[in-house]
Amino acid sequence: MSEKKRIILHIDMDHFYTAVEEREHPEYKGKPVVVGADPKQGKGRGVVSTSNYEARKAGVRSGMPISRAWKLCPGAVYLPPNFPLYIEVSLRIMDIVRKYADKFERWGIDEAFLDITARAKDYTEAETIAKQIKQEILEKERLTCSIGVGPNKLVAKVASDYQKPDGLTIVRDDEAERFLAPLPVRKLLWVGRKTEEKLKALGINTIGDLAHYDPSVLAENFGVMGTQMHLMARGIDRSEVEQRTGVKSISHETTFEEDIKDAETVLKALNTLSEEVTKETLSQNLFFKTVTVKVRYENFETHTRSKTLQFMTNRTQDLQKTARELLQPYLRSDRKVRLIGVRVSSFIKGEKQTTLL
């Protein structure tokens, strides 16, 4: 019954996109930098992806409308995201980090979980490893990160967020519950805005409140998630660090610069998105059979509609035809369209096209 206590690291790059931009452009150093949608003198649509610490001092945050960022900080350097560059840097960082782990799990473009149980006999050794990782990333990529160390993924993740930037926070298993207790519930993994609101309505504000709440009432209100949250609040999380396998879906979507009334314009964009999606599936040698379209009207009302084909395909024409059929009922003369998207899923791997490679 005694299973070995794990030691898990969570690594989180500091304001990743803007940090990469600052590294590539030393002239930005010391200035507020914002990566995201084009602000268009305060009239832009879209949001902030990342802001550096100078921009954060002015109140600019990830996910904020770019128009609001412009009001708060008109003097910032505004940049469009350069994803090819961020992905390239990310891959090199993941290669560095992976070497230190028995088990490794990438978490988005700039985060990773490491299980180092077999390499660190205690938290002192774990601390040494964490410092080595920070040092190697700094030397090789000139970027800083924040690391959390804990007995499971949840605690490690909350810990990495505790001290930033360039932080290192270690939470031993016997300290986990006390560490979490004073923090707001929103800090927990999987507790977003909606769940936070529902918890608040029950009088639960901190993780400590959650830990002391009746778990059966939580289960009633939140189902499986309620049970899970109560465990997390007490610092318990048995989920494994595991390498992700292949993608489950590939999608592209676009928000129009202005809301669109003309069906032809929308359908043309749908064709372009379909082309981009099949380009991606072809490059990964995937065949799909489920097609989903997404439409968002000017009032933000959003619908998805999907169809599973009788056959697997990777052809642009099949996708375009199916996507058009799915979208058609949503194109109404009395409704302006803000966004459309195309997604494919239910993959199988194709035959190796060795002659083409």
Place this chain on the structure above:
DNA sequence: TCTGGGGTCCTAGGACCC
């Protein structure tokens, strides 16, 4: 505040089969 784009996972109802 006026809300991107890329994903994953869960739920719930209905169809269909044994």
Place this chain on the structure above:
DNA sequence: TCTGGGGTCCTAGGACCC
């Protein structure tokens, strides 16, 4: 004529992650 239970697949919506 009325009625099981289980399993799988599909669809639509929603919450959450970075």
